[in-house]
Amino acid sequence: MIPQIDIGALGPMLPVAVGAILLPLAEVLMARKRTFLSRPFTQERRGTFLAVASLLCLVIALIISVNGLLGPSRVFNSGNPMIVMDGVAHFLNIVVLLGASLTVLGSVKYLADIHSNHGEYYALLMSSVLGMMFLTSASNLMMLFLALELMSIPLYVLAGFRRSSLRSNESALKYFLIGSFASGILLYGMAILYGMTGSISLAEIGKRFDPESAPHLLGAALVVVGLGFKISSVPFHQWAPDVYEGAPTSVTGFMATTVKVAAFGALMRVLAVALEPAAELLYGALWVMAVLSMTLGNVMAIIQQNIKRMLAYSSIAHVGYLLVGVIVGTLDGYAAVLFYLLVYTFMTIGAFTVVAILAKGGEDRDRVEDLAGLSQSRPLMAVVMTLCMFALAGIPPTAGFMGKFHLFRAAIERGIEIGDTSLFWLAIIGVLNSAISLAYYLRVPLVMYFRDAPPTSDPDVPGFFERVVLLTCLAAVVLLGIVPDDIFNVLSQTAASAQHLLLLQSP
Amino acid sequence: MTEQVIFYVSAFVALISAAGVVLNVRNTLYAALCLVITMLSLAVLFILLNAEFIGVLQVMVYAGAIVVLFLFVIMLLNIRGGDMGADRQPVLKVIGTLLIVGASVKLVPLLSESRRAWPEVGPEFGTVRAIGGTLYTDYLLAFEIAGVLLLAGIVGAVVMGKQRID
Numbered sequence: 001m002i003p004q005i006d007i008g009a010l011g012p013m014l015p016v017a018v019g020a021i022l023l024p025l026a027e028v029l030m031a032r033k034r035t036f037l038s039r040p041f042t043q044e045r046r047g048t049f050l051a052v053a054s055l056l057c058l059v060i061a062l063i064i065s066v067n068g069l070l071g072p073s074r075v076f077n078s079g080n081p082m083i084v085m086d087g088v089a090h091f092l093n094i095v096v097l098l099g100a101s102l103t104v105l106g107s108v109k110y111l112a113d114i115h116s117n118h119g120e121y122y123a124l125l126m127s128s129v130l131g132m133m134f135l136t137s138a139s140n141l142m143m144l145f146l147a148l149e150l151m152s153i154p155l156y157v158l159a160g161f162r163r164s165s166l167r168s169n170e171s172a173l174k175y176f177l178i179g180s181f182a183s184g185i186l187l188y189g190m191a192i193l194y195g196m197t198g199s200i201s202l203a204e205i206g207k208r209f210d211p212e213s214a215p216h217l218l219g220a221a222l223v224v225v226g227l228g229f230k231i232s233s234v235p236f237h238q239w240a241p242d243v244y245e246g247a248p249t250s251v252t253g254f255m256a257t258t259v260k261v262a263a264f265g266a267l268m269r270v271l272a273v274a275l276e277p278a279a280e281l282l283y284g285a286l287w288v289m290a291v292l293s294m295t296l297g298n299v300m301a302i303i304q305q306n307i308k309r310m311l312a313y314s315s316i317a318h319v320g321y322l323l324v325g326v327i328v329g330t331l332d333g334y335a336a337v338l339f340y341l342l343v344y345t346f347m348t349i350g351a352f353t354v355v356a357i358l359a360k361g362g363e364d365r366d367r368v369e370d371l372a373g374l375s376q377s378r379p380l381m382a383v384v385m386t387l388c389m390f391a392l393a394g395i396p397p398t399a400g401f402m403g404k405f406h407l408f409r410a411a412i413e414r415g416i417e418i419g420d421t422s423l424f425w426l427a428i429i430g431v432l433n434s435a436i437s438l439a440y441y442l443r444v445p446l447v448m449y450f451r452d453a454p455p456t457s458d459p460d461v462p463g464f465f466e467r468v469v470l471l472t473c474l475a476a477v478v479l480l481g482i483v484p485d486d487i488f489n490v491l492s493q494t495a496a497s498a499q500h501l502l503l504l505q506s507p
Numbered sequence: 508m509t510e511q512v513i514f515y516v517s518a519f520v521a522l523i524s525a526a527g528v529v530l531n532v533r534n535t536l537y538a539a540l541c542l543v544i545t546m547l548s549l550a551v552l553f554i555l556l557n558a559e560f561i562g563v564l565q566v567m568v569y570a571g572a573i574v575v576l577f578l579f580v581i582m583l584l585n586i587r588g589g590d591m592g593a594d595r596q597p598v599l600k601v602i603g604t605l606l607i608v609g610a611s612v613k614l615v616p617l618l619s620e621s622r623r624a625w626p627e628v629g630p631e632f633g634t635v636r637a638i639g640g641t642l643y644t645d646y647l648l649a650f651e652i653a654g655v656l657l658l659a660g661i662v663g664a665v666v667m668g669k670q671r672i673d
Contacts, residue, residue, distance in 0.1 A: 021655070123659075134652060142649050146649055153663060156663070
């Protein structure tokens with residue numbers, strides 16, 4: 001029987017797919033001696049052209065996604081749906097696309113600076129974004145796995161994009177090996193789940209899952225572990241600092257944000273729909289993962305001298321905060337996770353862009369001391385960095401504070417509702433950890449404002465594109481901190497409609 | 508009866524050659540060749556299960572392409588047994604073995620007892636025609652994504668492998 005197919009459900013993905021397929025071709029055509037403009041492109045102009053082209057695709061996809069957020073949910077094919085384009089998927093896609101657009105803008109000059117200005121960069125970036133968009137909307141295990149691979153494989157290459165740098169090579173190899181192991185574990189878990197329940201549809205697995213049976217639980221545990229590697233939560237985090245440090249800075253910003261957005265989307269869907277019957281057991285394990293991630297991430301970040309490593313540990317800590325919302329498991333909890341992912345993307349990309357601008361002549365300047373005196377030489381960069389650090393630490397009135405507030409509020413409200421003290425403890429540990437995190441986040445503004453620059457220092461001027469990124473992040477971090485209530489209510493409704501759809505939908 | 512004989516013979520060969528893959532630490536080439544035999548016997552098992560298409564794929568993709576790639580890598584890099592770190596971390600090896608044995612003791616009975624009645628399948632089940640039909644209807648999107656994934660893989664391999672990119 002031929003199923004009904006709704007191409008329109010793929011709307012946001014199509015521009016990105018076109019970009020992923022056509023950009024490698026554009027690169028080749030422009031590299032020829034004689035082009036349609038009858039003179040060859042210089043390498044710099046070629047890079048700018050490709051960046052603008054990919055930005056165009058991303059922005060078109062963004063517009064379609066924003067439209068979709070307000071419209072009804074759609075599935076691609078009837079029968080056994082592969083993807084569900086509901087509110088949550090659209091919202092996460094918007095966050096991914098925003099993160100990717102900022103990354104593209106922040107890459108143009110950085111790639112030239114590190115002598116790696118190759119057009120394949122943008123093609124790989126677009127493929128990865130396409131994978132993320134399918135990951136947020138996958139409604140069965142097969143799509144989930146394919147999307148995860150489509151997201152990860154270009155990232156392995158992007159991490160090693162500075163081919164002449166040993167650290168970049170190490171980063172790519174480590175990411176590839178750990179990523180493959182994680183995929184293997186995830187796939188094994190999926191195979192067991194399929195074998196036990198006889199279905200790959202998340203909704204169907206949720207109906208047939210038997211929390212009493214050991215093989216069912218083994219499959220569930222392996223799936224959670226596999227996704228745990230992808231979001232780099234403790235104890236599956238060891239790869240993150242090395243990979244984040246060695247990868248080109250623009251790629252690190254991309255990896256630290258959008259990958260987590262997409263993987264959290266998948267994690268929420270799997271936990272809320274397929275593994276819902278095992279919630280009590282799994283949430284115990286997730287509770288431990290959240291507490292360990294928060295604590296270990298923050299404590300390890302304190303002793304780092306390299307900003308990229310510090311931000312890597314800080315991102316592990318933020319995974320811990322995000323897991324709080326997943327564990328709460330109410331609509332408010334999910335809405336808080338969605339809101340925090342949006343905020344987290346802006347503040348992290350802002351910080352990484354500042355670090356990327358500092359790179360010059362093929363050398364990364366990514367030690368905390370390299371920021372000394374930045375407030376005098378580059379005030380805009382210093383202001384953006386300071387605000388991003390304040391937001392990551394959760395100081396009001398920045399967006400980071402509102403994000404954490406919603407997460408912990410959801411935990412406490414749920415704790416009161418069901419009389420569960422472990423949720424209170426989770427919120428308390430989260431707040432204590434935010435206090436610990438001040439120790440390293442505040443060091444950065446201190447160095448920038450109160451230490452004089454060494455006489456040799458001459459930080460690079462941000463280019464036009466980079467200015468756009470800095471100002472966007474600045475605006476977002478401030479505005480989302482001032483007017484978050486309306487957005488939060490919309491997100492609550494989004495989560496509600498998505499849950500409604502997912503639980504009703506059955507093949 | 509014949510089916511059972513074929514099943515036991517190929518299952519036995521699969522197990523023996525799989526053990527050969529792990530135990531041939533001195534000569535990695537033999538290990539890779541053992542892997543070919545494992546794949547071939549698995550293909551026989553698939554065909555016995557009426558999954559002809561997967562059986563053929565098993566021979567073409569695994570035995571034909573992937574293991575040949577392994578052999579090329581082994582021969583090009585000239586890897587000898589000693590290079591593979593056979594004598595590293597004996598404690599980890601013991602712990603790993605114990606864990607695997609423990610898990611198998613616990614899981615194998617569970618997996619076999621939870622075997623339940625699967626839905627009846629038609630005579631077309633597992634044929635190329637049936638798989639093609641499913642692939643282009645229900646799983647159309649997954650199929651297309653796999654295509655994009657391959658493209659991304661090729662672009663990535665070119666970026667990593669080319670001597671000079673300009």
